[in-house]
Amino acid sequence: MPDSLRRFKADIFQALAHPTRIAIIELLEDGELSAGDLMEKLGMEQANISQHLAVLRSKQLVVNRKAGNQVFYSVRDPIINKVLALMRRYFQKHLKEALGLLDEMDDSTIPTGR
Amino acid sequence: MPDSLRRFKADIFQALAHPTRIAIIELLEDGELSAGDLMEKLGMEQANISQHLAVLRSKQLVVNRKAGNQVFYSVRDPIINKVLALMRRYFQKHLKEALGLLDEMDDSTIPTGR
DNA sequence: TTGGAATATTCGATCCTTCGCATATAGTAT
DNA sequence: ATACTATATGCGAAGGATCGAATATTCCAA
Incomplete structure (x- = not known):
């Protein structure tokens, strides 16, 4: 496989390699949301x-639709949702080890007993 | 979903977000290889x-088995292979746009006509 | 136990990413 | 035109990722 294809894939993984961007994609799974909606739901700087x-x-993982003042975003291809769904399975499967990798867990997480 | 889980996923995507590491995972899809095998096949610095x-x-995407002098690596969970397989589908589906995103393509790639 | 092969780690330079702040653009309404 | 709301972009600081070169470790063989 040519390196250019690997760079393409690496770029897409890079685009997904941030907690906020994962949150955005997951929020968009149920349908489109405006930038403002996302801002509000995530509680982060505009x-x-x-x-x-x-x-x-820039990696074309989402597309946007302008409606007056607002810009509505949605995930371009459900394959990306499938990728995230696989990651959820992966996480469940390796929960114990995953816990070891995480620095901290918050209250809503299953307690580890330690 | 707690942010810690999103960080976990983001970390895994980050681990995949490099052409060489994608190449490694793909080479390991057919079975284990030693570090030296990978070095040779990829033609990069040891x-x-x-x-x-x-x-x-460090993200536990691969596991290793020592055999004498050598260390053999393999992908820990086939879910990761599934993720890469999905990415291949994604690439095929969006080939045209993908081409636009790439700076350059090498000879082995399907010609674009331009 | 000395040497050599295979692999891992450390170091420092360079580049990339992320953030907040400030500012710019675009749309709508008055 | 002016003002207001929603969104995007430019900038600079701080931290993280990547590379090659050098060095360390581990295992086996003589």
Whole structure:
């Protein structure tokens, strides 16, 4: 396989390699949301969300639709959702080891007993 | 979903977000290979391969088995292969746009007509 | 136990990413 | 035109990733 294809894949993984961008994709799984909706649901700086959306746009993982004042985003291809679904399975399967990899877990997570 | 889980996923995507590491995972799809095998097949510096393997190990995407002098690597969970298989489908589906995203393509790639 | 082969680690230079802040653009309404 | 809301972009600082060169470790063989 040519290196250019690997770079293409690596770029897409790179685009997914940030917690905020994963959150965005997951929020968009149920349908489109405006940039403002995402900002509100994620509770982050407006510029920050917009920058992350720019990353996702630049790799064409999301598409946007302008409606008046607002810009609505949605995931371009459900394959990306499938990838995230696989990651969820992967996480469940390796929960114990995953816990070891994480620095901290918050309250909503299954307790480890330690 | 707690942020820690998103960080976990993001870390795994980050581990996959490099052409050399994608190449390693793909080479390992057919079975285990030694670090030296990978080095030879990829034609890269020994230290470089070893560093990339360290990244994959640290996220537990690969496991290793020592046999005398050598260390044999394999993909820990076939889910990761499924993820890469999905990415192949994604690439095929969006080949035209993907071409636009790539800076350059090498000879072995399907010609674009331009 | 000395040497050689296979692999891993450390170091430092360079580049890439991320963030907040400030500013710019675009659309809508008055 | 002016003002207001929604979104995007430019900038610079701080931290993270990547590479080659050098060095360390581990295992086996003589």
